Amino acid sequence: VLRLLVKLSLFFPLVLLMVAVNWTVDPARLFTRSAARTSGGYEGEILGDLLAGRPHRVRGEFNQRLVVEEIIRARPTIDVLVVGSSVGKPFHAELFPGQSMVNGAILNGDLEEAICVYELAWETGKRPKRVVLEMRGLSKILGRRTDPLVMGFEPVFDRALKRLKVAENADQRSVLANKTHKELAASFTVDHGLFYPYDNLISPRYLQMSLGVLFRSASREEIASRGLARDLYPEEQQHLLYRDGSMQWCQVLLDGRPDVLRGKPPGFDELEKGRTVESRYDLLETFMLEVLRSGSQMEIVLCPPIPWLFDAIRAEYQDAGKPAPAFEAEQTIRALAQSHNVPVFGSFDPHRTALSGADYVDYTHIRRESIGRLLRPAERERVEHGASRNDLR
Amino acid sequence: VQFDSFHFLIFFSVVAAVFWAIPNRSRWILLLGASYYFYMCWEPPYALLLLASTVIDYSVGLLLGRVSDPRIRRRLIVPSLAANLGFLFYFKYYDFTARTINQCLGSALLAPMPFLLPAGISFYTFQTLSYTLDVYWKEQEPERHFGRFATFVAFFPHLVAGPIMRAGALIPQLRTFPPFDYSRVTDGLKLVGWGLFKKVVIADRLARIVDPVYAYPAGHSGFMLGLATVAFGYQIYCDFSGYSDIAIGISQVLGVNLVQNFRAPYHSRSLREFWTRWHISLSTWFRDYVYIPLGGNRVSAARWCVNILIVFGLSGMWHGANWTFALWGIYHGVLLIVGRFSARFWSALYRALGLTRSSSVALILDVVSTFLIVSVGWVFFRSANLTESVAVLRTIVTDWKSYLIIDSEILRLLRTYWSPADGAIMLVALSILEIGDWLQARFRFRSWLSERPVPIRWAAYYALACMLLFWGQFDGPPFIYFQF
Numbered sequence: 001v002l003r004l005l006v007k008l009s010l011f012f013p014l015v016l017l018m019v020a021v022n023w024t025v026d027p028a029r030l031f032t033r034s035a036a037r038t039s040g041g042y043e044g045e046i047l048g049d050l051l052a053g054r055p056h057r058v059r060g061e062f063n064q065r066l067v068v069e070e071i072i073r074a075r076p077t078i079d080v081l082v083v084g085s086s087v088g089k090p091f092h093a094e095l096f097p098g099q100s101m102v103n104g105a106i107l108n109g110d111l112e113e114a115i116c117v118y119e120l121a122w123e124t125g126k127r128p129k130r131v132v133l134e135m136r137g138l139s140k141i142l143g144r145r146t147d148p149l150v151m152g153f154e155p156v157f158d159r160a161l162k163r164l165k166v167a168e169n170a171d172q173r174s175v176l177a178n179k180t181h182k183e184l185a186a187s188f189t190v191d192h193g194l195f196y197p198y199d200n201l202i203s204p205r206y207l208q209m210s211l212g213v214l215f216r217s218a219s220r221e222e223i224a225s226r227g228l229a230r231d232l233y234p235e236e237q238q239h240l241l242y243r244d245g246s247m248q249w250c251q252v253l254l255d256g257r258p259d260v261l262r263g264k265p266p267g268f269d270e271l272e273k274g275r276t277v278e279s280r281y282d283l284l285e286t287f288m289l290e291v292l293r294s295g296s297q298m299e300i301v302l303c304p305p306i307p308w309l310f311d312a313i314r315a316e317y318q319d320a321g322k323p324a325p326a327f328e329a330e331q332t333i334r335a336l337a338q339s340h341n342v343p344v345f346g347s348f349d350p351h352r353t354a355l356s357g358a359d360y361v362d363y364t365h366i367r368r369e370s371i372g373r374l375l376r377p378a379e380r381e382r383v384e385h386g387a388s389r390n391d392l393r
Numbered sequence: 394v395q396f397d398s399f400h401f402l403i404f405f406s407v408v409a410a411v412f413w414a415i416p417n418r419s420r421w422i423l424l425l426g427a428s429y430y431f432y433m434c435w436e437p438p439y440a441l442l443l444l445a446s447t448v449i450d451y452s453v454g455l456l457l458g459r460v461s462d463p464r465i466r467r468r469l470i471v472p473s474l475a476a477n478l479g480f481l482f483y484f485k486y487y488d489f490t491a492r493t494i495n496q497c498l499g500s501a502l503l504a505p506m507p508f509l510l511p512a513g514i515s516f517y518t519f520q521t522l523s524y525t526l527d528v529y530w531k532e533q534e535p536e537r538h539f540g541r542f543a544t545f546v547a548f549f550p551h552l553v554a555g556p557i558m559r560a561g562a563l564i565p566q567l568r569t570f571p572p573f574d575y576s577r578v579t580d581g582l583k584l585v586g587w588g589l590f591k592k593v594v595i596a597d598r599l600a601r602i603v604d605p606v607y608a609y610p611a612g613h614s615g616f617m618l619g620l621a622t623v624a625f626g627y628q629i630y631c632d633f634s635g636y637s638d639i640a641i642g643i644s645q646v647l648g649v650n651l652v653q654n655f656r657a658p659y660h661s662r663s664l665r666e667f668w669t670r671w672h673i674s675l676s677t678w679f680r681d682y683v684y685i686p687l688g689g690n691r692v693s694a695a696r697w698c699v700n701i702l703i704v705f706g707l708s709g710m711w712h713g714a715n716w717t718f719a720l721w722g723i724y725h726g727v728l729l730i731v732g733r734f735s736a737r738f739w740s741a742l743y744r745a746l747g748l749t750r751s752s753s754v755a756l757i758l759d760v761v762s763t764f765l766i767v768s769v770g771w772v773f774f775r776s777a778n779l780t781e782s783v784a785v786l787r788t789i790v791t792d793w794k795s796y797l798i799i800d801s802e803i804l805r806l807l808r809t810y811w812s813p814a815d816g817a818i819m820l821v822a823l824s825i826l827e828i829g830d831w832l833q834a835r836f837r838f839r840s841w842l843s844e845r846p847v848p849i850r851w852a853a854y855y856a857l858a859c860m861l862l863f864w865g866q867f868d869g870p871p872f873i874y875f876q877f
Contacts, residue, residue, distance in 0.1 A: 001413065001573060003575055004578055007579065010851065011854075014858055014862070018862065199399055202399075203867070204861065204862045204865050205867045207862060207863075208862075208863065211863070319492065320505045321495075321501045322505070
């Protein structure tokens with residue numbers, strides 16, 4: 001046994017080298033203290049560009065809460081606030097001419113982050129005239145959320161839940177308020193393992209990432225002076241962030257042809273997670289009522305996945321003799337919206353919108369030039385229902 | 394718990410350390426507990442299914458051991474067969490049957506099954522079936538120790554994807570474990586390293602070209618489909634034989650020998666030889682429990698053909714509940730039959746060309762033609778349905794222009810799926826695989842390497858470790874055979 005241990009220890013230098021590279025390079029800033037974890041002041045550089053009216057090429061990770069909060073704070077008034085996930089990120093000011101528009105959609109975000117951004121607007125004294133909630137049709141929609149909040153939003157979500165009295169009004173909401181955090185914490189631990197983040201010190205994947213960053217960097221000094229987290233992405237993978245908070249996708253995505261290069265659709269089990277649960281339905285309704293009570297208009301934009309993927313999912317569910325969760329969710333959202341007189345734009349069914357496969361940069365994200373089409377049919381619909389065009393603008 | 398995960402590294406290190414630290418007589422308890430933990434990490438309730446299968450076969454085995462009347466013995470074996478095949482049918486084939494019936498009737502008469510397919514059900518069901526049949530045929534004494542029998546069924550290294558072990562080969566090893574043997578343990582670890590290389594360096598990188606092409610075959614040229622099909626041939630070989638190597642290696646560390654499952658199958662000179670080198674434990678299972686009871690080759694030529702088609706049809710369906718798998722099996726069966734009856738023709742043709750079977754040219758012709766025949770079969774195996782497999786084959790054959798002119802679209806697609814670095818890594822890795830397989834078959838390379846001086850040995854070990862670290866795709870798909 002001793003001989004075996006001695007022989008195995010001969011691999012120790014390799015392990016040590018891996019630990020040293022991962023610890024030193026640390027491209028995702030896993031081993032720095034949480035306060036400095038995100039980007040080492042990179043947000044300041046982003047905001048410097050945006051507030052000066054220049055678009056900024058996103059070179060690495062950044063604290064989205066800080067940036068959105070500052071964009072909101074810098075506006076004297078906000079007419080239109082777009083909230084939602086990355087799919088909503090291309091909604092831009094030209095779609096709302098003559099109005100002060102802020103795109104507060106969050107990459108990797110969901111309903112909870114949307115509520116947080118609205119809360120940030122409320123806390124900074126801004127009352128948007130319109131709140132546009134983007135919801136995407138290839139996610140959990142109103143299914144039980146198991147992934148954690150986007151980093152930095154946890155305290156805002158806590159404050160929002162308290163202000164909206166979610167915790168005090170109903171049992172289900174209490175479950176959401178209290179249990180969500182536990183569930184999120186649990187899922188975070190499960191996702192990252194018991195030894196997170198230190199298990200990444202001996203992770204070959206992290207080593208490959210570190211080496212990739214090292215090879216892209218000019219010199220060791222440059223790494224030390226600039227901080228790597230903000231230079232994580234090569235040029236072709238850098239999205240362009242505009243002063244209104246909207247985004248233009250990076251070159252890799254713009255060159256992508258998701259209508260031709262098809263991947264494997266998500267599995268049945270993954271899609272089943274999109275079945276609506278009561279707690280999140282309640283959360284959506286509470287949010288909707290809060291926006292309406294505060295005197296703002298609320299609109300919902302349903303963003304569909306790329307048509308071929310939608311068709312594949314629909315066929316799979318038809319074969320199984322079950323309704324697809326996205327269909328159910330759309331019906332639920334429409335019924336809820338109708339009961340509060342909230343207009344719904346778009347649809348989770350791409351064939352009911354003016355979008356085609358060429359309008360996508362991947363299976364869910366829509367091109368900046370095309371996303372406005374989601375608003376048009378609904379606009380007509382709204383006009384037909386008696387609302388004036390000025391209401392929408 | 395995937396074999397290539399951090400979780401498994403911790404799990405196995407703890408199990409191995411405790412295994413060698415505790416007394417010999419308690420080791421089966423550790424292995425049983427570890428095996429159930431391993432299985433429950435995936436879907437805990439399905440451990441009950443494993444337990445039910447174990448209890449039924451253990452009880453039937455004991456009863457068969459006490460009864461000698463053939464009529465009663467025949468009645469006794471029925472519950473075991475019904476339970477094992479019933480579980481297998483319900484979880485694996487019910488949806489397929491319901492879908493087929495619904496399609497035939499044009500209605501939704503039968504509802505789909507609400508459960509996931511339990512991991513490894515095909516493997517452990519066949520293993521327990523073989524035990525009961527061996528006891529029934531009096532080729533195996535019934536195991537009286539329930540814990541040891543449960544360990545035989547659930548032994549974690551081979552629980553979810555084989556190799557399928559016979560009771561006669563595994564249970565005696567679980568009674569008394571051999572003392573710690575340095576050479577055996579290090580040989581096992583080397584095999585684990587080699588298996589990981591096949592899985593994370595080759596199979597998972599090949600998946601990056603196979604998956605997108607087969608996800609949308611209609612959008613790809615004949616060249617791309619041909620390339621993806623050949624790539625899939627290597628992907629499935631490296632994925633499955635990699636799993637088998639890891640399973641055999643970790644068992645060896647724990648003092649248990651599992652049977653060899655692959656012997657460089659793409660070096661076969663005929664389809665018949667291929668089936669003696671590919672998934673050996675399943676081939677021999679079908680040979681012993683289906684082919685020989687059907688009469689084997691001691692029957693008329695016509696009956697033999699039927700037997701071969703039955704065996705290969707069942708073998709195909711064992712892989713999955715889809716007509717594509719059945720067709721894959723039947724394709725191999727038909728070609729084996731053709732091969733048997735055309736053997737004289739090929740010998741005569743070689744003689745006419747002035748080639749002897751032992752010549753290098755004949756060897757290359759045989760190996761390449763066998764590889765191509767097997768590759769065509771992979772189209773059925775990999776396609777989503779029969780229509781798609783026919784369309785893929787048609788494009789591969791008719792779109793011959795794409796082989797002659799590698800246009801910008803093909804280059805763009807190749808670059809989308811693989812960077813130039815990926816291509817270079819793949820070439821090096823596949824060369825290492827082929828040379829490694831050849832050296833192992835010819836010179837027992839791993840044993841030879843163990844006897845070299847320390848600097849040579851450690852240079853090889855370090856090279857393997859560096860390839861794993863720098864080239865491994867540690868976020869790749871799970872092992873392909875987990876779904877079976």
